[in-house]
Amino acid sequence: MTDHGTPAVELRAATRTYGTGERAVTALDRVDARFEPGTFTAVMGPSGSGKSTLLHCAAGLDRLSNGEVVIDGVPVGGMSERALTRLRRSRVGFVFQAFNLVPALTAAQNVALPLRLARRRPEPGAVAAMLAEVGLAGREGHRPSELSGGQQQRVAIARALVSRPAVLFADEPTGALDAASGAAVLRLLREAVDRHRQTIVMVTHDPLAAATADRVLFLADGRVFDELPGAAGAERIALHIAHAQHTVVAR
């Protein structure tokens, strides 16, 4: 599955510190990581391990203190807020744990939002097709408040995929869902990778969710600690986590 062309996202010696002086916290500590096109990577780690920071920095939502992030071959370091926004809107998709949708807009309007913000007119039927693909045909006119949590996440995935981004970042996409809805969301993500060679980077603490991915990165203390193939299964992944936590405590 690996492709040694341009990676969809690459982090080089990525460092992110918050605060200054004695109260400074290093959330990311010289992390190197490559996410190849068409791969599905899960990022795991205990709370405070820096997994969310990694995702935010890789996605251009947050900026590095040091090091570099290259999205689809474009280094984002010196970019203006405006240029970064444009890059995000054309090359990056997001699914957050919750509050993904603008409450005022319908499902279809939410899906079309990135295109409209880019002043691109969605192709006729494209939005409806995207919603159909995530299993929400006929729900175009519903507002977020009229949809279940799982349905909202699926609208969010449809929105993230509508602009055919180079990479989709998902931050605990199943965290707020029941098991069945969570499984449906993971199935959707997997399909996007398998059918459309979509690159996905997903932060999760759920070994079952991580097992859907092609590979799993383990983070602890702001560093990449280990790596497993997703095929290793939820059980081994869970063990690894426990080990990671143990290591952290031991330190």
Place this chain on the structure above:
Amino acid sequence: MTAAWAMVRHRFASFAGTFVAVFLGVAVVAGSATLHLSSRPQAPARYDQAPVLVTPPDPGTGDDRDRQSWTSAQAAALAARLDALEGVTAAVPDPWFYVQRLDAGRPTGDAQASLLDGHAWSSAALGGYRLTSGRAPTATGEVVIGTTAASDTPSRPSSTKTTSAIKTDSRPSETDRSDKAPQGTGKESRASTNESTSGTGAAGKALITTPNTSGAPTNGSAGSGSTTTGETGSGGPGNSGPASNSTGNGGAGNGASRTRAGTATASAMGTVVVLTSAGPEEWRVTGTVDGPGFYVTDRDAAERASGVQVIGLTVSGDPQRVADAAGAVVGAEGVVRSGAERDALEPGSITRIRWIGAQLLIALVTLGAFATVFVVSSTCALSAAQRRRELGLLRAVGATPGQVQRMMYAETALIALLAGLLGAPAGMAAAPLLADPMISTGLEPAGFTVTWQPVALVGAIVLGLFVALAGVTAAARRASRIPPLEALREAAADPRAMTPARWVVGLLCGAAGGALLAAMPSLPLATRSSAGMGAAMLLLSSAALLSPVLIVPLVRVVVRPWQGTPTGMLVREGTLTGVRRVASTAAPVLATVGLTVLLAGTVATIEVATGIDETARYPAADVLVPDGTPGLSAAAVTAQGAHPELTTRLLITHGDRTAGRSATGRGDALALDRLSAGELGAGVGDTVTIRFVDGAETKLPVAAVGDETSIPRRLVRQHDPDALTGMLVLRKPAVAVPGARSLPIHEFVMEEIDQEGRLIDLFLVALIGLTAGYTAIAVGNTLLMATAARRGEFRALRLAGAGTGQVLRVVTAEALLAVVIGAVLGGLVAVVSLVGVRAAVEDEIGRDIALVLPWGATAAVTTVCAVLAVVASAFPLLKSRGTPA
């Protein structure tokens, strides 16, 4: 932008504050502008059939009290030359003089308008007025009296006439005060001429002449409306003519008596008792005319009038051609006016009324716009703060900062447009309802009607749009800087309350306001009040912007006594962590309390100063003052055994310099005041040219230079026959005379001050009412929004064991705390401004005055704010009690 529309539709509640503020603002502006634009100068209806009017040249002294006249001989000669022009049907001089009908010894009608009510019969043609019965006057002592012409004088309830007579009467004193004050002290009598300057109060005269439908000097009830005043009915048969047998005071009988009177006139011509500058006179009525006024023979009018100031031309053909031809004939002897230029002939008294009305309307518009910006900016800032997460999400999915900013603008523009489209028609619809109250309070001339003003409509909507966009600017800029990560924050902590922009603008406003205040004493008098107002607005804006800095220490101080109680702790922490919210609530309170203290305080301070000023200089004696008349007639003065001390207006020329001066008739030589002497470069022994109000010129040597300008009384009598005496200080008990009453001096002065005070109070009520109304919206809206958004927080409080009562106590205490902070800050700013205003007044009158703080008004306004705040913050809480929020 469709997103903006969707947002507006979805979250209308959070835009409600903006909507209501803009709606009201636009309504106030549209209404005020409609009233203002409807109130245009208008040539008197008396000249309706004279499309070309000729007036004497402008004396060029820059004082609108100075009007040059032609003598009747000059006017006649000029009229004859104009008459010969092709296209001119007739050229008629219009001399006017003071006449007021006496009804059972009481003068009736509008005092100021009556100064222009006497005319020459030939001038009736200028208004197209025709005899409706009888014949023209042919001898001195004969008169044709007017009936109201329905076309140009809309009827209104007669009950308003008393008020308007009193009000208008008081007005000249307001403007003339500086003029007459120097003459007042220790003199036997004080007089001021009521100069009949120009034009006519055609509209106002309806009041006087309506009862004359009967063609007789009745005290009858043929009033225009169904209302009957005590005045109309009170007369009894006192001075009745033959037709006065109609109902004495019957409201219901009016219509009938009017019709009857109309048909009766021809056969029942009687006499009419009137008051003129000479005194009460009885004239023989020879006919009636279908317009307002009293028409005597041309010769009689020429003798009574102080010169001629208008020659009217009735034309056959193109008025512009006639005007051009007339211009060639008149040359430097006068000014030819046609078309809109005729409107300059509006009588000064009416101009002054409209001017006062305009002051209020301008103040309302300014305050309305200011308050709208204030409310819009505070609600937008709060709603943007509450929407941080949503805006962050937009940023995350690809909205650039510019797009977020534009979306905020688009939302506000939509709301403002919607509010404007509804508000402007509402304001316009309300405007006509205000016409009558404005007339009766002396803010618009009688007969004022509201007309359709599309400019006001469109202008108000556009202004509303701009004002709303100005209000949202800060919030939009701030919103555009929200980072996309904000979308991931569960509960956004209150962001930093002070931004660099807030610091900069706040400090700049403060500095500008302070500078303006400091510069007040050196500003011209006329601009001081607006400068004071501007300084206050700047300082209040500054205080509102910087309030977050001040809130923290203030809260610590105020809450200290309750620190041990749980409520005290919760309030303290809730307030200190929500400084922005507190600032949003406190800002409108700050503005209202500040403006109230400043406006009411300024007025009270000046009133007290004026009171001292006025009462200080009068001895304990009685004065004879006009009663329903514009001045005292000669007879009224001589009846007291005094000589009328007349004042007149002179144009004094020396070399190539001309000055306009009020002069007293006294002594037997010309004296100049020092200022005039200096201005004219004339000293004792120099000969100057004097032009009187009747147009006559004479050369007199300057006999003395002293405190005031005086000229032999005989000359005033001769050249200003229409002059009236302002008031008379009595040496012995007053003899009762029509159109005059006596009272102790200080009472009279207090009356005058009260009358001014009533007008000022009206201004205050209107302005403070408007501000308080805005505060209501702002405070209510802010707290509704804030409390609704904090439901989660309160639920947590309840889960932690707080009863509903305790939560309510915390919420209301927080709201009250915000009100108190706003009131304290607003009060402080206002007191600072007030001290500046006082310095300016002290500088003006050259004496120390006490600072008067309007505690009553301040307490009232603060209480209103507090009640509103409590209701608005408790409401959403109680409403949500049952529902799991």
